[in-house]
Amino acid sequence: MAVEKTLPKGQRVSIKDIARAAGVSHSTVSRALRNSPLVNAETAAYIRRLAQEMGYTPNILAQSLVTQRTYTIGLVVTSIADPFVDAIVDGVEALATREGYSVFLSSSHADPGREIAVVEAFHRRRVDGVIVLASRVGSLYTERLQELGVPIVLINNQAGGEYVYSVSADNLGGAREAVCHLLELGHTRIAYVGCHFRPPSNRHRLEGYRQALNRAAIPYDPNLVIHPRGFSDLENGQQALPHLLEAGATAVFCYNDRMAIGLINAARDHGLRVPDDLSVIGFDDIEMSAFVTPRLTTIHQPRYEMGRRAMAMLLALLAGEQVQDVVLPTELIIRESTAPPRSEP
Amino acid sequence: MAVEKTLPKGQRVSIKDIARAAGVSHSTVSRALRNSPLVNAETAAYIRRLAQEMGYTPNILAQSLVTQRTYTIGLVVTSIADPFVDAIVDGVEALATREGYSVFLSSSHADPGREIAVVEAFHRRRVDGVIVLASRVGSLYTERLQELGVPIVLINNQAGGEYVYSVSADNLGGAREAVCHLLELGHTRIAYVGCHFRPPSNRHRLEGYRQALNRAAIPYDPNLVIHPRGFSDLENGQQALPHLLEAGATAVFCYNDRMAIGLINAARDHGLRVPDDLSVIGFDDIEMSAFVTPRLTTIHQPRYEMGRRAMAMLLALLAGEQVQDVVLPTELIIRESTAPPRSEP
DNA sequence: CTGTTAGCGCCTTCAC
DNA sequence: GTGAAGGCGCTAACAG
Numbered sequence: 001m002a003v004e005k006t007l008p009k010g011q012r013v014s015i016k017d018i019a020r021a022a023g024v025s026h027s028t029v030s031r032a033l034r035n036s037p038l039v040n041a042e043t044a045a046y047i048r049r050l051a052q053e054m055g056y057t058p059n060i061l062a063q064s065l066v067t068q069r070t071y072t073i074g075l076v077v078t079s080i081a082d083p084f085v086d087a088i089v090d091g092v093e094a095l096a097t098r099e100g101y102s103v104f105l106s107s108s109h110a111d112p113g114r115e116i117a118v119v120e121a122f123h124r125r126r127v128d129g130v131i132v133l134a135s136r137v138g139s140l141y142t143e144r145l146q147e148l149g150v151p152i153v154l155i156n157n158q159a160g161g162e163y164v165y166s167v168s169a170d171n172l173g174g175a176r177e178a179v180c181h182l183l184e185l186g187h188t189r190i191a192y193v194g195c196h197f198r199p200p201s202n203r204h205r206l207e208g209y210r211q212a213l214n215r216a217a218i219p220y221d222p223n224l225v226i227h228p229r230g231f232s233d234l235e236n237g238q239q240a241l242p243h244l245l246e247a248g249a250t251a252v253f254c255y256n257d258r259m260a261i262g263l264i265n266a267a268r269d270h271g272l273r274v275p276d277d278l279s280v281i282g283f284d285d286i287e288m289s290a291f292v293t294p295r296l297t298t299i300h301q302p303r304y305e306m307g308r309r310a311m312a313m314l315l316a317l318l319a320g321e322q323v324q325d326v327v328l329p330t331e332l333i334i335r336e337s338t339a340p341p342r343s344e345p
Numbered sequence: 346m347a348v349e350k351t352l353p354k355g356q357r358v359s360i361k362d363i364a365r366a367a368g369v370s371h372s373t374v375s376r377a378l379r380n381s382p383l384v385n386a387e388t389a390a391y392i393r394r395l396a397q398e399m400g401y402t403p404n405i406l407a408q409s410l411v412t413q414r415t416y417t418i419g420l421v422v423t424s425i426a427d428p429f430v431d432a433i434v435d436g437v438e439a440l441a442t443r444e445g446y447s448v449f450l451s452s453s454h455a456d457p458g459r460e461i462a463v464v465e466a467f468h469r470r471r472v473d474g475v476i477v478l479a480s481r482v483g484s485l486y487t488e489r490l491q492e493l494g495v496p497i498v499l500i501n502n503q504a505g506g507e508y509v510y511s512v513s514a515d516n517l518g519g520a521r522e523a524v525c526h527l528l529e530l531g532h533t534r535i536a537y538v539g540c541h542f543r544p545p546s547n548r549h550r551l552e553g554y555r556q557a558l559n560r561a562a563i564p565y566d567p568n569l570v571i572h573p574r575g576f577s578d579l580e581n582g583q584q585a586l587p588h589l590l591e592a593g594a595t596a597v598f599c600y601n602d603r604m605a606i607g608l609i610n611a612a613r614d615h616g617l618r619v620p621d622d623l624s625v626i627g628f629d630d631i632e633m634s635a636f637v638t639p640r641l642t643t644i645h646q647p648r649y650e651m652g653r654r655a656m657a658m659l660l661a662l663l664a665g666e667q668v669q670d671v672v673l674p675t676e677l678i679i680r681e682s683t684a685p686p687r688s689e690p
Numbered sequence: 691c692t693g694t695t696a697g698c699g700c701c702t703t704c705a706c
Numbered sequence: 707g708t709g710a711a712g713g714c715g716c717t718a719a720c721a722g
Contacts, residue, residue: 014699025709030701040707055492060469061406061415062699065714070406072449072470081435081649083632086426093425093452097463102470104417105450107438118442124405125417125447147400261636287428291606293638304426359715370693375717385691407715410698 013056021054022047033058064126073314074104074122076115077133083286084256084303085133088155091307092131099315101128108135116144123148129314131155134198151317153310156201165317167309167326171201174299174330175208175253178281181297181332182251183216186340187279191224191249193240193259195233202227202255205283209253223247237262241270250278250341257282257289257298264292264337275339285333294336302328358401366399367392378403409471418659419449419467421460422478428631429601429648430478433500436652437476444660446473453480461489468493474659476500479543496662498655501546510662512654512671516546519644519675520553520598523626526642526677527596528561531685532624536569536594538585538604540578547572547600550628554598568592582607586615595623595686602627602634602643609637609682620684630678639681647673 015033019026024043031039032047064070075092077085089105096103104122108115115135122130129151142164145152154166182190192209194202210220226243228236237259244252244263254260260282264274274280274294282289285300309326316323360378364371369388376384377392384392409415420437422430434450441448449467453460460480467475472495479501487509490497499511527535537554540547555565571588573581582604589597589608599605605627609619619625619639627634630645654671661668 012699016699026700027702027710028708030699031708034701038707043707057465057468059410059471059699061409061471062714063701064406065404065410065699065716066701068714075450079435080438081431083428083431086428086431089450090424090426090452093450097451097466102449102451102466104447105420105434105438106442106447107435120402121442121447123402126404126406265636288633288636291610291633292636357715361715371716372694372718373692375715376692379717383691388691404715407698408717410700410715411717413698 013051013054014059015056018047018051018054018056022050070126070128071100072102072104072125072127073311074106074119074125074127074130075133076118076122076130076135077105077107078110078135079107080105083288084284084301087303088133088307088310091304091309092311093307094304095308095311095315099311119145119148123150128318129153131310131314132157151314153313153317155306155310165313165323165325167306167313167328168201169301169306170327170330171204172208172211174283174301175205176212177208177330177332178253178283178299179209179212181334181338182253182279182281183212183218185251185279185338187251188218188341189224189248189250190218191226191240191244191247191252193237193244193252193254193263194225194227195236195255195259196227196229198255205253205255221247224249232262233258234262234265237264238266241266244278251338252278252280254280254282257284257286257296260296260298260337261288261292264294264296275337276342279338279341281338289333290335297335297338298333300331300333302330358396358399359404360401363392363396363399363401367395415471415473416445417447417449417470417472418656419451419464419470419472419475420478421463421467421475421480422450422452423455423480424452425450428633429629429646432648433478433652433655436649436654437656438652439649440653440656440660444656464490464493468495473663474498476655476659477502496659498658498662500651500655510658510668510670512651512658512673513546514646514651515672515675516549517553517556519628519646520550521557522553522675522677523598523628523644524554524557525561526679526683527598527624527626528557528563530596530624530683532596533563533686534569534593534595535563536571536585536589536592536597538582538589538597538599538608539570539572540581540600540604541572541574543600550598550600566592569594577607578603579607579610582609583611586611589623596683597623597625599625599627602629602631602641605641605643605682606633606637609639609641620682621687624683624686626683634678635680642680642683643678645676645678647675 015026015029019029028039029047032044093103106118108118132154134156152164154164156168194206213220224247226240228239230236230239240263260280264280267274267278272278282296282298285298289296289298306328313323360371360374364374374392377389438448451463453463474496477499497509499509501513539551558565569592571585573584575581575584585608605625609625612619612623617623627641627643630643634641634643651673658668
């Protein structure tokens with residue numbers, strides 16, 4: 001009876017169409033398609049074959065409307081074009097896809113306004129959960145986040161809060177390890193170049209720096225701790241050079257690789273040689289680090305794994321399980337930018 | 346009048362709830378919320394205020410179900426952790442967000458199977474359109490893509506097809522410009538190191554190389570054209586070195602920056618100096634290029650703009666407008682890795 | 691201007 | 707096993 005006209009394009013085949021073609025009710029089709037045992041095996045097979053032939057593609061939107069589950073998550077990053085971010089996104093996406101979730105990606109450009117706008121948009125789309133990467137936004141926002149009633153996991157952000165879960169790298173331990181490496185090489189005038197616009201992680205790395213010095217019984221010298229006020233990491237690295245020279249540093253631990261690279265470039269322009277005249281160690285182990293000259297010694301953050309773990313945590317939360325915050329270990333990667341201090345003339 | 350009980354969490358306020366609270370029908374609420382003129386201004390204002398107070402967030406899924414428009418697009422990339430990809434994603438996302446679209450991001454890892462799986466997933470979610478980035482997948486797949494009945498735009502992929510639209514960089518012109526630069530510096534033994542697993546763009550860049558030589562009346566020497574068979578770009582760059590030396594090249598145009606960097610590293614390990622002993626020029630202008638030593642001379646691709654244009658094209662397509670494929674101009678970025686050939690001893 | 695009625699595509703009791 | 711009926715949240719005629 002049904003008119004078998006080929007639908008022009010964007011073939012909107014629904015379970016009703018299949019039901020009509022199969023001479024059953026749409027309930028039965030629905031069951032068959034979800035492999036429900038409550039349906040005759042043969043008719044189920046027939047229905048599935050029919051669905052296949054008719055080019056049926058389930059409409060997840062409709063499903064979601066009734067099940068109240070969208071199987072989507074929202075991922076907020078500061079900027080996609082950040083070499084630190086990409087591997088994390090990769091990790092999130094890989095696990096999400098494997099588990100049947102799709103991910104909405106949006107960048108906030110570190111603008112609080114945009115960041116909450118993004119979250120609101122995610123909410124309108126009824127994402128099942130949200131992952132926020134390296135947000136610099138504070139409490140006012142995580143508060144709103146929690147109102148949404150969906151689980152949130154934060155990566156690299158210690159912004160605390162009752163219903164906020166987090167995964168991050170071991171900033172403290174990593175920093176300690178970096179400075180220990182410098183100490184073991186024989187340095188005693190070791191500087192730290194920090195980042196003023198990432199307070200929490202900066203605090204931890206600075207603390208690691210202090211702990212390492214402390215253990216080596218080297219007194220803390222405020223002149224060796226610098227927080228440039230520029231906007232970009234590279235710029236900040238460059239700006240730090242004169243202060244370092246003045247303070248008589250022979251080695252520097254930089255908040256991150258980009259700063260380290262900026263510093264190294266500035267040093268070269270200034271006629272200094274790294275590591276001969278100045279040892280430099282970074283943090284993050286971004287891809288570029290292995291290709292600059294000299295190749296940068298740094299602290300590796302397991303970024304892909306951080307993404308995976310964040311997604312895994314979200315999945316657990318969605319399954320109603322209990323979860324604990326995770327802190328992933330870092331790893332010292334020794335390359336060419338660090339060496340023993342030059343013996344005095 | 347309305348009971349102001351705070352809903353526990355995941356406050357599922359619907360237009361019906363608002364209707365009840367306001368003493369009107371849900372149609373009126375719907376109209377008021379969409380700023381329809383068919384509603385008394387006062388009651389509309391009241392309703393909107395009420396919605397605000399009750400913490401209402403429209404459910405786009407439900408809207409989409411009836412309007413048949415999801416305001417989502419799917420973006421397929423080979424790998425997110427590719428420095429070439431990120432800026433493009435950024436460009437797509439920026440415009441999409443501005444226009445009220447959300448973007449699903451998925452990576453295919455250059456696996457045809459995964460790539461079509463991703464597209465199927467997008468289809469189930471009823472995305473309004475799809476953007477595919479640098480797909481190495483061929484016709485069988487774009488065919489299926491078109492069956493979906495949603496507009497597709499391809500970035501950096503010449504795979505042709507009736508209903509396929511594309512935006513790409515001017516590979517031919519860029520390559521010509523790269524080689525011209527080398528010619529102008531005085532080189533005559535100029536090599537090309539190509540990429541065997543990106544046939545279309547490789548063909549264009551090789552053709553640009555030939556055209557440039559041709560215009561300079563320099564005969565084409567097959568020994569100077571190398572296509573390493575390794576898997577990674579860096580590796581391929583390294584592998585090319587011995588052949589280049591053997592062929593007596595004084596300058597090399599590499600398919601992309603990563604190859605160029607691999608080649609430069611190999612050259613250094615081999616005791617050669619770039620650009621003194623060998624001039625090297627890349628293609629892409631990835632971020633790293635400005636930080637390696639020597640800083641890499643290269644051909645810039647306007648990646649962010651490519652992303653934007655692709656999204657703009659999709660938007661136009663969704664608006665039913667006619668569109669034309671776009672080819673964006675490249676730009677020669679002269680840095681430190683190219684110089685005149687050394688005068689013979 | 692506003693309410694009523696349908697229905698988008700699907701899942702889910704609840705009877706048969 | 708299977709069908710009928712109701713509803714997820716929302717928009718869109720169609721009457722008033």
